[in-house]
Amino acid sequence: MEIERAREDALVAASAAAATVAVALLSSFTALVSVGRLPTLAPLAVYALYLFSRKGGPYGAFDTARNWAVAAAATGVVVLAVSAVI
Secondary structure (H helix, E strand, C coil): CCHHHHHHHHHHHHHHHHHHHHHHHHHHHCCCCCCCHHHHCHHHHHHHHHHHHCCCCCCCCCCCHHHHHHHHHHHHHHHHHHHHHC
């Protein structure tokens, strides 16, 4: 594995992990948001999609590690927003 590929994987993994931990902590320590166990893991699903979609084909301009990391963080925000509304 190339070092650049490892850095990209670490970036997306760290973003997904941080979003997952943030959702879990906010859910357990605040009364405003109550998130179930499965939705809490939604940012990790984005990371899994990233891993399985990066099998070596030609990637588009939007298929970058930075965009996947933002998608993982945005998924965490969406889970929190939906849980706050429902």
